[in-house]
Amino acid sequence: MxxxxxxxxxxxxxxxxxxxxxxxxxxxxxxxxxxxxxxxxxxxxxxxxxxxxxxxxxxxxxxxxxxxxxxxxxxxxxxxxxxxxxxxxxxxxxxxxxxxxxxxxxxxxxxxxxxxxxxxxxxxxxxxxxxxxxxxxxxxxxxxxxxxxxxxxxxxxxxxxxxxLFDSLNPERIILAALCCGIGRFALRKAVAYACERNVFGQPIGAHQGVQHPLAKAHTAVEMASLMTHRAAWEFDNKLSAGASSNMAKYAAAEAGIEAVDAALQAHGGSGFTEDTGLYELYPLVRLLRTAPVNRELCLSFIGEKVMGLPRSH
Missing domain, CATH: 2.40.110.10 (Butyryl-CoA Dehydrogenase, subunit A, domain 2)
Structure with missing residues (x-):
């Protein structure tokens, strides 16, 4: 991933x-x-x-x-x-x-x-x-x-x-959910390593809750999205109806990936925007995946209508 x-x-x-x-x-x-x-x-x-x-x-x-x-x-x-x-x-x-x-x-x-x-x-x-x-x-x-x-x-x-046609859309959502989880984990690993070694005011910045809590929150979101992604993949592999899980996985993973990259950038401070760190270039990619190839709103509409039974919105 x-x-x-x-x-x-x-x-x-x-x-x-x-x-x-x-x-x-x-x-x-x-x-x-x-x-x-x-x-x-x-x-x-x-x-x-x-x-x-x-x-x-x-x-x-x-x-x-x-x-x-x-x-x-x-x-x-x-x-x-x-x-x-x-x-x-x-x-x-x-x-x-x-x-x-x-x-x-x-x-x-x-x-x-x-x-x-x-x-x-x-x-x-x-x-x-x-x-x-x-x-x-x-x-x-x-x-x-x-x-x-x-x-x-x-x-x-x-x-x-x-x-x-729509046989292809569930695996697409699953793959992109896995991609977003992978991006999130990659960014968070870099942030944790940096937060453990970067010392300010006599201690690692990772000891400060202002740095630690956003990273922990993002980690939790990524792992929750990953579990839904695995569920969707399992359903698809076993020829079960995977539409609900696939849309929830895509939505959750894109949001979690954005949160993780943003938290990692904030933890790095100014160095997060340098080419050597290799973090900022992840942000436009993961932000793209909120919108494409299926946007957040269509995922939520599918969940609202097909999963929850709400009236059709479009």
Missing amino acids: EGTANHGIPLLMMVVGPTMSLAHIASHGTEFHKKELLPLACRGEIQFCFAITEPGAGSNTIKATTLARRKGNRFALTGEKTFITGADVSDYCLVVARTKPHTEVSRKTDGFTLFAVDLKKKGVEMQRVKVSIPLPEEQWTLFFDEVDLGPEDIVGEVDDGFSI
Whole structure:
């Protein structure tokens, strides 16, 4: 959970896209996907990314406009996806597209199809999204212009992709919850070491409750979030309904991670903002994870509606 690079930028960001894609390929892919692409991806010989977000359809996937238009038994994919992690280093992208516009379906969740798109195909272009946070992988906008796709590229059933789409969201939440817990533990370990060795007024600063209590409170929050993360992972591994635990884990871990990094920065004083300490650069990352890829408010709405039985809010 806590592998790091660049003074502590976690490496787990690199596995979110492949995890969301390969789970679908394993469960719903064609024989070609399972026998050819999946083994290569598992060996790390090819890379996958995942594309669902659009400039005009972030959390509201229903309003996605990227369309795979039928041409006989084939499709022509046209549209735009954004904030696609690692698209430049990926060979394939699992693309969530509409095969029927939302204005032409009886249920708003109808008309979605998932495609494993070879990013070397004609009609695929990409443009970097400049994000003001140091991350292991860059963000990209993908443009599709009449990209030719066939039955061999379909993952799952045509027009019924929404029913399997959210299979990927629980492991995504679990992975990111684990990431936030790892960031929190990393920051707190550095803070404890510093607070034990830094002497002011004749004793280590960690002996002062003003330093000690925020670190202890953050440690408690991280460990509580970690327990919920393990519960969510156990439920998912045992093919149980993991939605409630996954959303609670993601929410709790993001909040705990922010609290831990903030407490660690405060304990370090001015040195926490130096490059040598390698702490401050964690803050924008962990703050990002409160918002993306699923924001705090959607997690709380899921918990309120699906877990507690409150009226639907959106």
